[in-house]
Amino acid sequence: GAVVSQHPSWVICKSGTSVKIECRSLDFQATTMFWYRQFPKQSLMLMATSNEGSKATYEQGVEKDKFLINHASLTLSTLTVTSAHPEDSSFYICSAPQTSGRLRDEQFFGPGTRLTVL
Amino acid sequence: SQQGEEDPQALSIQEGENATMNCSYKTSINNLQWYRQNSGRGLVHLILIRSNEREKHSGRLRVTLDTSKKSSSLLITASRAADTASYFCATANSGNTPLVFGKGTRLSVIA
Numbered sequence: 349g350a351v352v353s354q355h356p357s358w359v360i361c362k363s364g365t366s367v368k369i370e371c372r373s374l375d376f377q378a379t380t381m382f383w384y385r386q387f388p389k390q391s392l393m394l395m396a397t398s399n400e401g402s403k404a405t406y407e408q409g410v411e412k413d414k415f416l417i418n419h420a421s422l423t424l425s426t427l428t429v430t431s432a433h434p435e436d437s438s439f440y441i442c443s444a445p446q447t448s449g450r451l452r453d454e455q456f457f458g459p460g461t462r463l464t465v466l
Numbered sequence: 467s468q469q470g471e472e473d474p475q476a477l478s479i480q481e482g483e484n485a486t487m488n489c490s491y492k493t494s495i496n497n498l499q500w501y502r503q504n505s506g507r508g509l510v511h512l513i514l515i516r517s518n519e520r521e522k523h524s525g526r527l528r529v530t531l532d533t534s535k536k537s538s539s540l541l542i543t544a545s546r547a548a549d550t551a552s553y554f555c556a557t558a559n560s561g562n563t564p565l566v567f568g569k570g571t572r573l574s575v576i577a
Contacts (some may be wrong), residue, residue, distance in 0.1 A: 382564045391567045401556035445562055459508035
């Protein structure tokens with residue numbers, strides 16, 4: 349299969365601090381990755397598309413200056429929540445699509461990051 | 467935005483019974499994927515079915531796709547307590563586009 353990792357798996361921070369979340373494709377390259385947010389007992393909502401070598405594309409209503417995305421390499425995308433506030437507390441999860449081979453078009457998700465802002 | 471609805475929102479069955487979950491979507495798609503999520507965890511990929519396919523099997527899982535009705539179903543046969551989780555369908559317009567998720571079905575399998 350294809351494995352996507354995320355780090356950290358959980359983080360607790362004070363209001364006003366910034367938090368960086370890493371998403372890595374471990375055994376395949378991903379020119380594109382996606383960041384989602386999930387509130388308790390709800391479905392996943394797309395936040396942004398992370399593109400290697402170019403700017404991220406944000407969904408309507410997602411502040412690009414608050415949620416900074418950097419796709420540093422073909423296996424790493426980072427999401428930085430800047431000046432976090434309690435309303436940013438959520439489960440953040442990334443995904444990467446397989447673009448070739450037997451698993452072509454399947455999207456694989458990281459284990460998620462639980463962010464709690466006090 | 468959500469692609470559509472999943473039905474039922476919650477399902478409780480006895481171990482050994484079959485569980486059927488349905489998913490509807492609104493726009494044309496390239497593929498539809500089913501995922502399982504245990505509480506507070508990441509998503510596990512179950513099956514991808516393409517728009518030109520009607521049925522796929524994987525172990526105890528059977529997925530159907532009816533593009534004329536814009537709907538899909540996931541059947542889990544001979545359910546086990548370990549199948550207890552939330553199940554989501556998600557659609558994609560092409561291979562490299564983000565997935566649009568349904569609201570999910572919470573399945574409880576009682577031993």
